[in-house]
Amino acid sequence: MSDVAALAGKLIANIEKVIIGKRPTLTLALAAYLCEGHVLLEDVPGVAKTMFARALAVSVGCTFKRPAVYPGPLAHGRHRRLDLQSEVDRV
Helix, strand or coil, X not given: XXXXXXXXXXXXXXXXXXXXXCHHHHHHHHHHHHCCCCCCCCCXXXXXXXXXXXXXXXXXXXXXXXXXXXXXXXXXXXXXXXXXXXEEECC
């Protein structure tokens, strides 16, 4: 097994101590992190999206913050929406 695969296995095992039943999402999020990409977690309220992002950040040694996002008018002006973002910042 490669060093990356071994590291990924350890990270997944660590995160699954607090997040259960999200392995496909976890695998994709970890792959995006390792490729220095971005992840958008979309789901219904109350399914631990913030805890998921925090667990991933702590497991890889990053800081975690949840920025305040305010609604603003969109291009058409008819629709307004509030996006709650969880952000993993690299140090």
